[in-house]
Amino acid sequence: MSQNDLAPSKGTVTIALAGALGRMGQALARTLDGRSDAVIVGRFDRPGAVGDDLVAPDVALKAAEVVIDFTIPEASVALAEAAALLSGRDGSGPALVIGSTGFSDAQNARIAAAATKVAIVKSGNYSLGVNMLMGLVRQAAAALPAADWDVEVHEAHHRRKIDAPSGTALMLGQAAADGRGVGLDQVADRGRDGVTGPRREGAIGFSVVRGGGIIGEHSVIFAGEEEVLTLSHSATDRGLFARGAVAAALWVKGKPPGLYDMQDVLGFAK
Numbered sequence: 001m002s003q004n005d006l007a008p009s010k011g012t013v014t015i016a017l018a019g020a021l022g023r024m025g026q027a028l029a030r031t032l033d034g035r036s037d038a039v040i041v042g043r044f045d046r047p048g049a050v051g052d053d054l055v056a057p058d059v060a061l062k063a064a065e066v067v068i069d070f071t072i073p074e075a076s077v078a079l080a081e082a083a084a085l086l087s088g089r090d091g092s093g094p095a096l097v098i099g100s101t102g103f104s105d106a107q108n109a110r111i112a113a114a115a116t117k118v119a120i121v122k123s124g125n126y127s128l129g130v131n132m133l134m135g136l137v138r139q140a141a142a143a144l145p146a147a148d149w150d151v152e153v154h155e156a157h158h159r160r161k162i163d164a165p166s167g168t169a170l171m172l173g174q175a176a177a178d179g180r181g182v183g184l185d186q187v188a189d190r191g192r193d194g195v196t197g198p199r200r201e202g203a204i205g206f207s208v209v210r211g212g213g214i215i216g217e218h219s220v221i222f223a224g225e226e227e228v229l230t231l232s233h234s235a236t237d238r239g240l241f242a243r244g245a246v247a248a249a250l251w252v253k254g255k256p257p258g259l260y261d262m263q264d265v266l267g268f269a270k
Helices: 023-032 057-063 073-090 105-114 128-143 167-180 239-252
Strands: 013-018 038-044 066-069 095-098 119-122 150-157 204-210 216-223 228-235 258-260
Touching: 013 023, 013 057, 013 073, 013 239, 023 038, 023 239, 038 057, 038 239, 057 073, 066 073, 066 239, 073 095, 073 105, 095 239, 105 119, 119 239, 128 167, 128 216, 128 228, 128 239, 150 167, 167 204, 167 216
Parallel strands: 013 038, 013 066, 066 095, 095 119, 119 258, 150 204
Antiparallel strands: 150 216, 216 228
16 A cells, blocks of 8 residues: 555645655655655656656645655746645645755745745755754854855765755855855855966855765865864765655644745754
8 A cells, every 4th residue: 555545644744745756756755654744645756757656746736735846946946836826726735845956046036936825945955964064154154254264165966966066065155154244146156277366265165076876975164274174964865854854844834925944944043
């Protein structure tokens, strides 16, 4: 018997999985298997995908209280707008948990617009450890003067990842920028090649590795003239992201429309 055959009990959150055939979709299915507080009521993937128990996206959206989505930006935007449209018609649009990364400014704006109709948790990383790391990076950046300490964000992922820097790396860069009270767009250095000249004071640099099956490695380096401080996080199993996304799904059920992140879910938001 599949989870789609299980009738949800009272108090159980009904969940649909977008990108069900992908690596994260499968990890989410394993995490949800056998739980009493959440049950899968619909699984869907890209148009034309073939798999057991797959349903049309509109069927899944109507059946679920929360949709967990780890796909690609275009699909996530379309999903958010479809949920908002359902909510606008009869108030039944599902909440969303979005883990896709690589959004453009225009795509982020469309998701923010959808969040005026439905509750959306959107995060570049659903790990408790990474979200703790963000807080540490923010504190370190606030305490270490930009004139004396250079910041570099380094990340490594598997060869199949399509965006760079990763969403998590950008979140860490944003945390450092927030700690220094500056805009990340004004200080980010996302590529060096050739004769680039000396480093700009206050720049936040990014470096990227893609290869093999690396799940996720992130480090933030604070480099002074006489010492180097490195704050880092390593992911060893995709299950940690799946567990965080499920925690977000349980949290967002019943929340008012709005755009939330993992800091809200974990109670770290001010």
